[in-house]
Amino acid sequence: MKNFKRFTAAVAATLMAASLSIPMAMNVSAATKDTISFTGEAGTGHQYFAYRIFGGEVKTTDNKTELTNIVWANPDKADDFLAALQKDVTIGSDFTNCTNAAEVAAVLGTYQNNSPKAKAFAKFVAANKDKVQIVNAISGSAISATDDGYYVIVETPLNGTPQDAAMTSYLLAVYDASEGAEIEVKSAIPTVIKKIKENSTLPDTVGTTDNRMSDYNIPADYNDTADFSIGDIVPFQIVGSMPSNIDEYASYKYIFHDTLDSQFTLAENFGVSNVTITIGGEKVTTGYTVAVENNEITITFDNIKNVAELTADSKVIVDYSATLSNAAEIGQLGQKNAVYLEYSNNPNVGGEGETDTTSQTPKDEVIAFTYELDVTKIDGANEDLKLAGAKFKLKATDGEHANKWVKVDANGKVSGWADTEADGSELTSGTDGIFKVIGLDQGNYSLKETEAPKGYNILADPVAFDITASIGHSQSDDTIDGQELSYLKLTVNGNQNVGIVGTGIVEMSIENNSGSTLPSTGGMGTKLFYLGGGAMVAVAGIVLITKKRMSKNAE
Secondary structure, X not given: OOXXXXXXXXXXXXXOOEOOOEEOOOOOOOOOXXXXXXXXXXXXXXXXXXXXXXXXXXXXXXXXXXEEEEEXXXXXXXXXXXXXXXXXXXXXXXXXXXXXXXXXXXXXXOOOOOOHHHHHHXXXXXXXXXXXXXXXXXXXXXXXXXXXEEEEEEEEOOOOOOOOOOOOOOEEEEEOOOOOEEEEEOOOOOOEEEEEEOXXXXXXXXXXXXXXXXXXXXXXXXXXXXXXXXXXXXXXXXXXXXXXXXXXXXXXXXXXXXXOOOOXXXXXXXXXXXXXXXXXXXXXXXXXXXXXXXXXXXXXXXXXXXXXXXXXXXXXXXXXXXXXXXXXXXXXXXXXXXXXXXXXXXXXXXXXXXOOOEEEOOOEEEEEEOEEEEEEEEEOOOOOOEOOOOEEEEEEOOOOOOOEEEEEOOOOEEEEEEOOHXXXXXXXXOOOOEEEEEEEOOEEEEEEEEEXXXXXXXXXXXXXXXXXXXXXXXXXXXXXXXXXXXXXXXXXXXXXXXXXXXXXXEEEEEEEOEOOOOOOXXXXXXXXXXXXXXXXXXXXXXXXXXXXXXXXXXX
């Protein structure tokens, strides 16, 4: 069986020289006689045309293939083809002295496989396809081709092509009809992922990868989900990969479309200075623009190949931050954020395709959560009796705001954190006994009562509690479906109160006991003072009686 049985979509052009023996570099695989067949992703929006440039007879000896008895496949257009070839600005001068098909083939035989000149010839043929022989056109899985010859396979856009697709480079090779050929269609498109950084302490996750980008180690604490307090600065990271055939593009458009939910706010005049971009590990500061409209951040590289030296393994990493505003959704709805990548999809620009068209990757989403604390002040002897006028201050005891006191606005929404208790907001229970703190991160907290309701005793010690949420913290490709927040609870004194996942509310009650206690000083000393005083009175009485008796005896 002959060595050449497969073209690959990752190879731009594979040339066989006329009347010359050239070793084949393709894998051996089964094929069907008189058929150019397609495997892999052949049915996902690809449409191929086969064009025959030369006719002849294919011979294979000692694992070497050659095309002999070379003639024009379309003799009626041969003069036009040759004239156009000689005028080509890239390779035309190589064919100045050629007068027939065999001489053109001889020049082609001097080109190396996948060389720039080989690719240029393939592009020339695609641009002049009306001057060669069209064999067949398909949008399925095979082309019927019954004649030996030198062919170019060209992909053209197909109506309904998926957004996340790219065209195949031109494929150029000698074809032996008696053996057929098989082309494995492989995707050559980039990928984009987005991550959000958790601001609490998590296990070290460096080295974990997203299953769509297995060669990129996601930094510690960057996940698909995270939770925050209102007002927190939320770090995001976007990572884009390159297509496997990036070297086949003369230029490559690369545009991130990143949309934040309206619950996030960006820095004023957000622009280039607010993002950090690295390509292949090197920071870049030019060659791109940053624009914001309606919370959509667009980062545009008109030609990213002019910005950095790119390979198929290069990664484009974008870091930026936004602030979770007081418009945040509390609970399961959360704040969803999505990115997609727009990219050049035609490596053949300048040949068959004159326009630099683009496609889009699927969106990748992350989600941020925040929660609400509802506290009810009740009578210690009658829990149905709600107490108004109790005043508290709330302190975070771990996390980003450890040892700071919460500040809230008039609606109870977190507005910041104070370094001192005096500067923290006073939280006062209403007539229903309730006060709320809206927009808290999960973590450990304590409530200090600063004033008890009238007629009640103030709490001697702060109430320590923690809010715990189950949001997965996955670093892999978890589809955002609105169910990422699966469990919510508040724990105080070892007792757990299950929260409401949908609304993001956790609740607890705090008791006050009524009654007044008059102040006193001392302890046993006071009792001893009273006892001592009594003893002194008794001694004085004894002395007085003794004196009186002695006086009577003297008389």
